[in-house]
Amino acid sequence: MQNSLAIYYATMTGNAETLARRAHERALNEGWSARLINLSEVKPADLGAETLALFIVSTWGDGEPPADACDFHYDLEKDSAPALPALRFAILGLGDKDYSDFNAFARKLDERLVSLGAQRLHERIEADLDFDDTYAEWENRVFPLVGDVLKEAASLTR
């Protein structure tokens, strides 16, 4: 099991990646071990090795994942997707309220991770096009929780 933070993103035009890079930089500044990963490079089985993950994902098309993350999403929805009892996670979704399927990918991902046994570290937060303030709010809420989990994990391995 990984004792570090995985920061996953899925993006089409770079917004989610920019925010994920910001989150990664803050995590490194906190002194944490953290990895920045595009969901296009991830298989659901990889999540089985993770204990702590942040997801920053946008929604495209008609409530679809960004193109690069479609394979990941498709595999995660299969019956063969792994159980994820060790995983704690938080999601920030990026979307646009003018679309009827607002933040649909973030919602589907959130629900699927929970149905596979993962636990929410914090409830999903959904951002509209002006995502900067929402990102700041998400970071301020989620990072202290991540810090607590990492501290707890470090005390158990001492």
Ligand SMILES: Cc1cc2nc3c(=O)[nH]c(=O)nc-3n(C[C@H](O)[C@H](O)[C@H](O)COP(=O)(O)O)c2cc1C
């Ligand atoms: C063609 C198109 C389709 C979109 N579809 C949705 C959608 O179904 N639901 C939603 O909430 N946002 C939708 N959006 C808004 C994007 O999710 C939003 O612009 C987001 O900030 C893009 O982030 P990214 O650059 O990380 O991909 C769409 C945007 C475009 C241009």
